[in-house]
Amino acid sequence: MKIGVVTFPGTLDDRDAARAVRAAGGEAIELWHDDAELKGVDAVILPGGFSYGDYLRCGAISRFSPVMEPLIAAAQGGMPLLGICNGFQVLAEAHLIPGALTRNQHLHFLCTDQTIRIENTETAWTNSFRENQEIVIPLKNGEGSYQCDDETLKMLEGEGRIIARYVGENPNGSRNLIAGITNERGNIVGLMPHPEHAINPLTGPSADGLGFFTSVLKTLVAGGAK
Amino acid sequence: MSLDTVAAAIANPDLKQPYAELGLKPDEYASIKEILGRRPTSSELAMYSVMWSEHCSYKSSKVHLKQFGEKAVKTDALLVGIGENAGVVDVGQGYAVTFKIESHNHPSFIEPYQGAATGVGGIVRDILTMGARPIAVMDPLRFGPADAADTRRVLPGIIAGVGGYGNCLGLPNIGGEVVFDETYLGNPLVNALCVGVMKHSDIKLAKAAGAGNLVVLYGAKTGGDGIGGVSVLASETFESKGPAKRPAVQVGDPFVEKVLIECSLEIFAEDLVVGIQDLGGAGLSCATSELASGGSGGMKVQLDKVPLRDPSLSPEEILMSESQERMCAIVEPSKIERFLEICKKWDVTSTVIGEVTDGSHLEITFNGELIVDVPPRTVAHDGPVYNRPLAKPDYVDEVAKDVINPPLPTNAAEIKEAILKVAATPNLADKSWVTDQYDRYVQGNTIQSQPDDSGMVRIDEITHLGVAIATDANANWSYLNPYEGAKLALAEAARNIATAGAKPLAVTNCLNFGSPEDPGVMWQFAETVRGLADGCLEMGLPVTGGNVSFYNQTGSVAILPTPVIGVLGVIEDVRARTPMSFTDAGLELYLLGATDENLSGSEWAYLHGMRGGIAPTADLQCEMRLIDLLLTANKESLFAAAHDLSQGGLAISLIEMVLRHNIGASVSLENVGISLLSETPGRVIVAVEPTKVSAFQNLARVKSIPLQNLGTTGGDALVINDATISLTELRTAHTETFKKLFG
Numbered sequence: 001m002k003i004g005v006v007t008f009p010g011t012l013d014d015r016d017a018a019r020a021v022r023a024a025g026g027e028a029i030e031l032w033h034d035d036a037e038l039k040g041v042d043a044v045i046l047p048g049g050f051s052y053g054d055y056l057r058c059g060a061i062s063r064f065s066p067v068m069e070p071l072i073a074a075a076q077g078g079m080p081l082l083g084i085c086n087g088f089q090v091l092a093e094a095h096l097i098p099g100a101l102t103r104n105q106h107l108h109f110l111c112t113d114q115t116i117r118i119e120n121t122e123t124a125w126t127n128s129f130r131e132n133q134e135i136v137i138p139l140k141n142g143e144g145s146y147q148c149d150d151e152t153l154k155m156l157e158g159e160g161r162i163i164a165r166y167v168g169e170n171p172n173g174s175r176n177l178i179a180g181i182t183n184e185r186g187n188i189v190g191l192m193p194h195p196e197h198a199i200n201p202l203t204g205p206s207a208d209g210l211g212f213f214t215s216v217l218k219t220l221v222a223g224g225a226k
Numbered sequence: 227m228s229l230d231t232v233a234a235a236i237a238n239p240d241l242k243q244p245y246a247e248l249g250l251k252p253d254e255y256a257s258i259k260e261i262l263g264r265r266p267t268s269s270e271l272a273m274y275s276v277m278w279s280e281h282c283s284y285k286s287s288k289v290h291l292k293q294f295g296e297k298a299v300k301t302d303a304l305l306v307g308i309g310e311n312a313g314v315v316d317v318g319q320g321y322a323v324t325f326k327i328e329s330h331n332h333p334s335f336i337e338p339y340q341g342a343a344t345g346v347g348g349i350v351r352d353i354l355t356m357g358a359r360p361i362a363v364m365d366p367l368r369f370g371p372a373d374a375a376d377t378r379r380v381l382p383g384i385i386a387g388v389g390g391y392g393n394c395l396g397l398p399n400i401g402g403e404v405v406f407d408e409t410y411l412g413n414p415l416v417n418a419l420c421v422g423v424m425k426h427s428d429i430k431l432a433k434a435a436g437a438g439n440l441v442v443l444y445g446a447k448t449g450g451d452g453i454g455g456v457s458v459l460a461s462e463t464f465e466s467k468g469p470a471k472r473p474a475v476q477v478g479d480p481f482v483e484k485v486l487i488e489c490s491l492e493i494f495a496e497d498l499v500v501g502i503q504d505l506g507g508a509g510l511s512c513a514t515s516e517l518a519s520g521g522s523g524g525m526k527v528q529l530d531k532v533p534l535r536d537p538s539l540s541p542e543e544i545l546m547s548e549s550q551e552r553m554c555a556i557v558e559p560s561k562i563e564r565f566l567e568i569c570k571k572w573d574v575t576s577t578v579i580g581e582v583t584d585g586s587h588l589e590i591t592f593n594g595e596l597i598v599d600v601p602p603r604t605v606a607h608d609g610p611v612y613n614r615p616l617a618k619p620d621y622v623d624e625v626a627k628d629v630i631n632p633p634l635p636t637n638a639a640e641i642k643e644a645i646l647k648v649a650a651t652p653n654l655a656d657k658s659w660v661t662d663q664y665d666r667y668v669q670g671n672t673i674q675s676q677p678d679d680s681g682m683v684r685i686d687e688i689t690h691l692g693v694a695i696a697t698d699a700n701a702n703w704s705y706l707n708p709y710e711g712a713k714l715a716l717a718e719a720a721r722n723i724a725t726a727g728a729k730p731l732a733v734t735n736c737l738n739f740g741s742p743e744d745p746g747v748m749w750q751f752a753e754t755v756r757g758l759a760d761g762c763l764e765m766g767l768p769v770t771g772g773n774v775s776f777y778n779q780t781g782s783v784a785i786l787p788t789p790v791i792g793v794l795g796v797i798e799d800v801r802a803r804t805p806m807s808f809t810d811a812g813l814e815l816y817l818l819g820a821t822d823e824n825l826s827g828s829e830w831a832y833l834h835g836m837r838g839g840i841a842p843t844a845d846l847q848c849e850m851r852l853i854d855l856l857l858t859a860n861k862e863s864l865f866a867a868a869h870d871l872s873q874g875g876l877a878i879s880l881i882e883m884v885l886r887h888n889i890g891a892s893v894s895l896e897n898v899g900i901s902l903l904s905e906t907p908g909r910v911i912v913a914v915e916p917t918k919v920s921a922f923q924n925l926a927r928v929k930s931i932p933l934q935n936l937g938t939t940g941g942d943a944l945v946i947n948d949a950t951i952s953l954t955e956l957r958t959a960h961t962e963t964f965k966k967l968f969g
Contacts, residue, residue, distance in 0.1 A: 009573065010481050012396030016670040021689075034571075050394045053481025108390050109663045138667045140393075197667040202801060203684065204667060 001026045001220045002212075004041035006071075006087075008033040008062045013084065013196055020196040021045070024213035036066040042082035043124070044071055044219050046087025048140075058101060058143050059089030068094060080124035080216050081188045085141055088180075088190035097183055097190045098156070099148035103175025104141070112116060113205040114139035114193050115167040116179045120160050124187040124219040130212040134167055135208035137198040139179075142213035144192045146174035146181075156181055164187060229270040229541070232596045239265050241712060249552075250525055254610055261604045263497050268586065269529075269590065269597040273605055276508035277515060280776055283609035286742035287774045288949055292771040303731055305770045306429060311352045311504065313770020314709035315431055315732045317796040319691050324356045325421040325794050327366070327697065327736040329775035334416040337475040338383025342416050344452075344478040347550050349420040350395060351504035354487055355553070356618035357430035357494050358422025361669060362683050363392050365402035365418055366736070366790045370411025371741035372652035379407070380414050382702045385662035388418070391664040394480035395487065398672045399664035401679025403697060405789075410779040417736045417773075417790050423685045427493060433501040434556045441517070441527060442562070444569055444576035445505075445552040448606050449535035452476030452509070452548025482551040490553060492860070496568070498561045511605070513554040514580075515588060518602035523554075525587035525602070529592045531579045541592045556582060559830035571911050585779045610878075612742075619746030625706065628838030630826045634899025641949035643896060648903075649881050649959040650752055652967065653829055654874040659964035666952030667803040673800045677882060679722040679870045684800045691802035696722035699838040700873065701786035702827035706841040708750045708787050712757035712942045713844035714907050718815055718872050719793035720765065724853040725868040725910055726803045727860030733762055735772035735791050740784020742776045750787040756787065764846045804860050806945035807886035808867040808913040811813075811940030815891060816922070819852060819909035820932045823900050824879075827835035829874050830903040842907050847907050848931070855929040856910065864922045867913040877902040879911050884944050892945040902946070913939055 005028055007014045018028035033051075038044065038138050052061040062068070073095060075081040083091035089101045102128070104110060115136050118129040129135070153175055156162050164180040172192075180191035195209025195210045228234075245255040245569050248271065258266050258274050266274060280286060294308060303323050306314035312326035332347025335684045346363060365388050367590075368375045385525070392399050397420070434441065452475060493499060501520060509949045510532070518525040529541050537712035557565050562578065588605070590598035635644040648654055657676060666675040673692060674682035676830075680696035698719040704711030720730040737754060740747040751774075763768055778785045797803060825831045826839025859865050871879050876895075884890050895901040926933045937945075943952045 009485050010394070012394075012484075012668050016668070019670055049396065050481060050484070052480065053394070055481070096707050108386070109393055109665075111662050111665050111667065140667060142393075194667065197668075197670060203670050203672055 001019040001217050003216065004029045004031040004038060004044040006031045006033060006044065006046050006067055008051035008065060009052055010049055010051045011047055013047040013062055016196040017045045017047040018210065018211050022201045023199045024210055025216055026213065026217050031067055033062065035165065036069055038070050038074060038212060040071050041218050045081040046090050048085035048087060050188050051086055058086060058092040062092040072096065078185060078187050080219055082125050082212065082221040083138050083190045084194055084196065085192055088192055091188065091190045096153045096188050097181055099146055100142050102145045102147050103143050104145055109142040110140065110171060111140035112171065114171060116164045116193060117167050118164050123163055123173040123182045123189055125189040126163050127213050128215040133163045136206045137193045137195050137209045138204060139171055141192060141195040146171045146178040148175060153222050164191065229592060229595055230595060232267055234598050235265050235267045237435060242264065243271055246270060249279055250275050252468045253455050255767060258571045258852050259611065260940035262600065266617040267597050269541050269545055270600055273515065273598065276511050276906060277858065278609040279332045280510060282508050284774055285610045286447055286612050286614050286776060287751065289609050289613050290755040293755055294468040294851065297759040297763040298768055299763060299766045301768050305426065308432060308771050311355045313732065314356060315770060315794060317693060317731065319686060319689060320425055321423055321685055322426050322692065323356045323421060323423050323693055323694065323794065324353055325419065325792065326352055326771050326789065327417050327419040327790060327792050329416065329736050329738060330418060331775050331778055332414045333475040333737065334384055335412065335414055336379065338380045339387040340475055340477050342384040342387030344476045344550055345418045346391040347478045347480065347483050348506045348761060349418045350397065350483065351506060353420040353491055355430065355502050355504045356422065357428040358424040359491055360397055360422045360487065361671065362400045362681060363397045363418060364400055364681055364695060364697055366411045367402060368405045368407065368415035368788065370406065371408050372406045374411055376411060378968065379636055384414065384416055385660050385663055393482045393665040394667045398666050398668050398675065398764050398779065399676040400666060400672060400683060404657050404660055407701065407786060409783065409785045410626050413778040413785050415738050415778065415788060419697060419792055421693065424712040425561065430494065430499065430502050431520065432503040432516050434525055435500055435521040435584045435750040436558065437524065437582055438559060439500055439582040440559060440562055440578050441525060441580035441582065442555045442557050442576055443532060443552065443579045444555065446479065446482050446549055447535040447575060448544055448547050449549045450543060450547065451541055453543055453546045473947050476548045476550050478550045485572050485574060485929045486551055487554065489569060489574045492568050493565060496564065498565045499555045501556040503554050505554060505711045507548060509545065509547045509549065515602040515605040517554060517556060518588045519606040521582060522584065522586065523602055524583035525580060525585055525588050527590045529590050531577055533575055533577055535716045541597055541718055554895065564896050580904065614742055614743045614748045615747040615751050618749050624838055625838030628836065630823060630831050630836050630839040632834035632836060634903065636899060638949040641946050642951050644902065645877055645944065645946065645951055646959045648874055648877045649956055651833060652828065652963055652965050654878045655963035657964065658961065659968060672724060675762060678806045678828045679730065682726060682728065682800060682803065684795065690799045690801055691843050692797045694723040694726055694728035694795045694797055697790050698722065699788050699790040700827065701728035701788045702787060702832065702837065703841040704754065704787040706827055706839060708753035709757035710841045710844055712754045713761035713788065713846060714842065715789055715791040716758060716761040716765065717844055717846060717849040717907060719791045720853060721793040721849065721910065722870050724795055724856040725870050726797065727857060728797040729857055730767055730793050730795045730853065732770045732794050733767045733791060734770055736775065737772065737791060738775045738778055738785060738788040740779035748786050754787055754789045758791065761846060763845065765850060784931055795819065802860065804865045804868045806867060806869045807883040809887050810866065811868050811889060813913040813939040814916055814919055815936040815939060816912050816914060817909060817913060817934040817936055818931050819925065821904050821906045821909065822883045823904060825904060828903060828905040845908060851929045852908055852910065852931055855925055855931055858925060859922065860932050864914065864918050864925065866915055871904060871911060875903050875905045877912065880944060881956060881960060883911065884953060885960060888953055889939055890941035890943045890953055891937060891939045892941065893938050894947055898947055917918050
């Protein structure tokens with residue numbers, strides 16, 4: 001199974017995401033922001049970093065990169081798409097998922113081993129987890145506070161689209177402790193913490209993050225997102 | 227103002243020039259005239275002034291620093307030595323590692339965020355320039371008292387600047403130091419270390435060889451920031467009054483640097499450059515004169531081709547600007563097309579600004595008029611050399627007479643109070659408030675980072691080869707005895723990587739001192755260099771490069787002599803490293819190394835207002851046997867954990883170990899106050915499984931390292947004799963300090 005990993009100028013965690021894909025048993029394919037083609041991949045990851053230096057707003061410029069056009073179309077057609085951290089911000093800017101990521105409430109960049117609870121195990125990226133499984137993966141960002149209006153929040157809660165929540169103290173001021181959400185169809189997931197940095201206890205706090213990558217492979221073997 | 231050309235300099239020899247305002251002394255100005263056989267043009271004067279500044283020319287330190295070469299050990303491990311942008315060390319399996327520390331002290335005081343950020347940016351470009359992919363950074367930092375108003379101004383900005391720049395470059399921050407002392411008030415120290423990795427064949431040097439080859443400037447456009455940063459800022463003492471120096475601080479853009487790194491690595495991978503130099507201190511003046519000196523000397527540059535952010539800049543300003551994120555490459559004409567193509571892919575501005583000639587002069591024109599015509603070596607390497615007067619300051623013998631006898635805990639209540647005090651004092655308290663603002667995970671190869679003894683990164687995912695780095699300074703000891711202080715810092719850094727099982731290979735340094743024009747400071751400096759050179763020779767470790775920062779003083783008060791020593795080591799399999807703390811109960815805790823009663827220079831003495839006494843004498847033979855023991859024990863998997871003892875002694879090491887994985891320990895100590903609070907060098911605490919104790923005892927006997935059984939691991943408290951401190955209480959004391967101070 002081929003999983004594309006997009007590199008924008010300023011992307012940082014692309015090699016980490018590719019490593020995680022390989023560790024889960026997939027084939028990682030490099031996608032370049034300036035090429036409007038997906039090279040026949042079965043799913044795509046938008047990795048973390050500071051694409052375009054976070055100029056204007058995080059993800060606001062990347063969202064207009066040539067690669068985004070075929071990607072948005074494919075994702076709307078059901079292709080699994082995961083946005084991690086800066087990738088989550090790109091997804092929000094591209095309106096593939098609702099809401100926005102704003103400056104952490106305490107105004108500092110925060111890098112910490114974060115416990116999150118997986119609350120929806122039916123998406124393309126979370127089906128390897130047990131419901132309400134608590135996992136520890138790195139959280140590292142300056143603008144990770146998830147915000148949306150009350151109506152959207154009600155909808156997300158009501159439809160079970162909050163896929164992961166922070167456990168314990170709110171690390172950044174996100175509404176309802178939201179760490180990750182999905183679209184209606186469950187193929188697109190935006191996630192603030194970094195599962196690609198938790199694929200081996202040698203280099204991360206745990207191997208808990210691997211589940212996101214094995215999930216998508218499982219999804220693809222089963223014939224794609226529902 | 228009309229252009230001051232070479233022709234004008236000849237025609238108008240007596241023009242009064244502002245050399246003093248540019249930081250040059252009258253005799254230095256005279257020798258420039260002698261070199262050129264005429265007065266310099268204003269552009270030449272600009273170049274000489276920045277390149278002959280203390281920061282760039284090492285004019286006060288050179289006569290001492292040459293000991294690092296003279297006393298150097300013969301080693302095959304050193305692939306590139308002192309003099310290039312950074313030294314390069316062979317770490318096996320075809321890999322070479324380059325590492326270096328630089329200071330960005332003065333800019334960080336003026337403008338904390340940008341000063342610290344561009345300090346990271348500068349050292350990263352030095353590493354990149356060697357042909358290496360930067361893989362990690364570390365930041366040894368020093369501040370005035372933690373509760374001082376100015377510390378609250380500079381510390382948050384400096385931390386945010388280090389994080390803001392390094393995080394955005396995708397470089398894990400794997401360690402460093404945060405130390406407070408009143409002498410750093412007004413003179414914070416921001417030292418930045420970067421390490422990079424490459425294959426042997428990829429090493430790049432700063433040389434402009436081959437007539438006809440092109441000089442290419444690429445990266446950010448040149449602006450008016452950082453003009454005279456090295457001469458006006460870094461080479462003068464701050465006075466309480468005086469003009470604002472803010473415009474002399476550079477402004478960084480890490481996004482541009484990140485793109486520049488990826489672009490450069492792609493260019494290197496296709497072998498498209500003959501020589502390369504980054505633009506840091508002294509900007510284009512430095513890059514052009516150093517590249518030309520590295521070749522035959524001939525180079526022509528058309529300065530009007532330099533892309534500008536501000537079109538009103540004069541040629542002198544263009545030559546002196548320290549705008550960040552710029553590189554200068556020497557490229558063969560046949561490869562220029564591909565070079566420019568890669569720059570275009572990354573949206574990096576690149577411009578051919580000149581070419582290498584077979585002459586011996588660096589000639590710079592502006593709109594067709596010759597404004598610089600100099601032998602480049604005279605700018606880059608033949609600057610003034612001062613053998614400045616030095617004299618042992620009076621304080622040294624005075625404070626040696628001080629009796630250092632702070633009150634020591636004896637009963638349970640006092641032990642508990644002392645432990646909580648040590649846990650919470652700013653110099654020893656948990657630094658997560660700082661390090662949580664740095665990304666330690668990016669690149670996915672971080673094995674160890676703060677609060678471990680050393681930072682460790684994997685450099686090969688298949689073979690698990692890795693490198694470890696530690697930086698250390700003990701300014702309290704350097705103050706009492708700079709010769710021993712330097713040796714002790716070296717030993718501590720080496721020990722800090724050996725506890726994990728990494729073998730020390732090479733040394734870098736950042737020597738932070740007051741004004742070299744003060745004979746007492748110069749004596750401290752000379753003694754430090756002598757100590758470090760002797761220590762490196764004795765331990766068989768080459769010095770691969772370093773940095774000197776003088777003028778860290780406000781008025782007549784200099785900082786404590788602060789030689790920050792970095793040691794790099796190699797570990798064959800990072801999976802087999804010895805961790806810094808234990809994850810099991812029931813392990814035996816031992817102290818390796820003897821403890822004496824001298825509290826001079828200790829944190830406990832400092833907490834009681836005592837800074838005098840006599841520094842310990844470094845026993846490097848013993849340190850080397852201890853390192854041997856640690857490496858052998860690692861190979862034989864004898865230790866469940868090993869943790870260095872340094873500032874704060876056994877007390878803080880125990881605190882850090884029990885809090886790491888929330889597993890307590892019970893120890894019983896004779897002479898409990900000294901046992902907990904003495905900082906005798908050459909000691910390590912280890913945790914050993916009961917079945918491995920006898921093998922370990924044999925090893926210690928063979929290496930002649932004294933041993934002392936302390937107790938066992940387990941429980942939910944740190945128990946010392948009859949004092950019990952719950953881990954919860956201990957954690958609160960250890961972790962609240964920074965939150966309370968800095969929010």
